Amino acid sequence: MKVQSLNFKARSTEALLDDDLKAALSNVKQGFIGKRAEAVRLVPEWEQIRAEARDLKNHVLDNLDHYLVAYEAAVQARGGQVHWASTSAEANDVIVDICKQAGAKTVTKGKSMVGEEANLNGALEAAGLEAMETDLGEYIIQLAKEAPSHIIAPAIHKTRQQVSDLFHEHHAQYGLHERLVDRSALVNEARTILREKFRCADVGITGANFLIAETGQHVLVTNEGNGDLTSSLPRVQIVIVGIEKVIPTLEDASCLLRLLARSATGQHFSNYTSLMSGPAQPGDLDGPEAFHVVLVDNHRTEMLAGELREMLRCFRCGACLNHCPVYGAVGGHAYGWVYPGPMGSVVTPAMVGIENAPDLPHACTLNGRCAEVCPMSIPLPRLLREHRRATFERSLQSASARYGLGLWAWLAARPRLYHWATRWGVAVLSRLGARRGRFSRLPLAGAWTQSRDLPSPQGRTTFMQEYRQRQSDANAQGGQGS
Amino acid sequence: MKSVGLFVTCLVDLHRPNVGFAAIALLEQAGCSVSVPDSQVCCGQPAYNSGDDVSTKRIAQQVIDAFESFDYVVAPSGSCAAMIKEHYPPLFADDPVWLARAQALASRCHELFSFLVDVLQVKDFSAEFGADVTYHDACSGLRELGVKEQPRTLMSNVQGLMLKEMDDTDVCCGFGGTFCVKYPDISERMVDDKAALVRQSGAEVMLGGDMGCLLNISGRLSRVASDVRVYHLAEVLAGMAAIPAIGEAANTEEQP
């Protein structure tokens, strides 16, 4: 996926004008937020589990090398192969290579955000392979040739009508000529086509929610069961996954699973939570002949070593997106890459370079609702501030913002001058605004007044001026009295 | 008697001196002696939130210098109080002397309503305000300092005041300091949503505890021609809400 985060401002303005998007985003609000709150309310020990999960992931991050090597050994012991990819490009090369060696023609894919990071579909297609997404949302955006707009609901921005149009256009080749309108007809149509693809695929590629170091298994959580069919039917199974997903034991997975679905969709548990492990063993009735895991770094070790370390606790539940009022206003595509919302504004600059996404950490009011709901207790506003520091140090903000701030900071360090200047400012503004009590237009304040009036100052003096005046009046009176 | 240094906040200083005087009245009524140091300007958030730590530190040192001699520092704003309380100390992580001073001040810094209710345990100011009101929870106060129940406790003791909670009272209004002028289109959508919720509540008056949000929301309300009036809760509690609301004309006689 080409990074377009430099255009955040223009993309967000465009998004705000899109009425279909507005309707779709109101579903995010209404659907996810209430359901999550109710699911959390039913778990009295929620905060305790949250603290455990945070400690668990911190422990893993402190010992990441140990657990990754242990996981590798456990996978090998079950007959699987582990590949280490330091970049997305390396991961793609490894996967294309495995497919070629297996003589594969078709690939089915379960939803994987690490795959999106790498634009794996693009790499597979470039290598002449037919790659098909099997998560319904991913399938829809694959047809539309778009990036996901939400990390757990990739096609949340699409209306039913738009999906109907896409199927009409792309399924003619499978013999669909009528227009499908209702939801279940659309789902059935996708299911029919996907069934056949599942059956014929040579290779299945999925992500993983957790890697279990102790056993070499991985956990895959879906609502559609497509991950299971993708994993178990083809001859060759590949898992592409970020290195931060490893955890020590199965028991640890149960702690995290209690948080995951509740935070994501408000379900107590997702429809399918599957444990998988390696290729088919002698005597197994089914399962893949070959099993590969591709462990992807892609800037994660840099995050581990730096100020963004806590971000690696993220298990991609999407709660921070659902509760973010900025995401709720502009949707996912405005962010210009595969990860949107609060977590995206931290991760994207770390992966694509802050110079390619300087707006993302600033396009936030730091209201803290994301951190409040994040099940992994990630201090997202603090991490966004870390990026802001970097944009300041490297002068990546607009010149007007920098000079404005510089002037203000200079003045703020000189209280007497500051109070003198504000006295004049207030005197002038209050005279101009006294009649209406507010301004609907004012030079230099266009960004404010384009959408709201600017209340004029209450009176002709600043508080400090008035307070001193009252004090000296009181002193004068006290002086006369004595 | 407890000595309180009032951190006026730059927006109250510029836009709404009445809130500063109301805060002084409330603190004095609750038995404090209040001073207003001259050398205060701003808590430093514009610099801090823009990533300019050097300027922020300079401003923080100025605030610490000005206020550390008082028993308490109190601000009629959750956002500025949170800045001093939560964000000053980490700025000086590498400087033991200033770190100790920042921590000492942080431990004695409070947002006005939580200071009155939690620290002084004064919950009733015998105020009267005959209106249906709704209350906007400002984000920093709410999430960084836990200011939620305190203003409601105080409002419940105001005679005539009927609280009509709006939906999503804890969702950001889109102010965000420099955010609202850096990303005006996004801010507009957020404040428009907020203004709609305020109007749906059926209240005649909206109250809050942070001038930033109050200026933002009142500006949007008047832009969409709503007659909901906006005050800082301190003005109501101190019986000082007889003046025109925020953004309302001082002289109600229409000029021809």
Ligand code: SF4
């Ligand atoms: S940052 Fe937290 S809330 Fe957001 S996706 Fe990651 S774990 Fe979920």
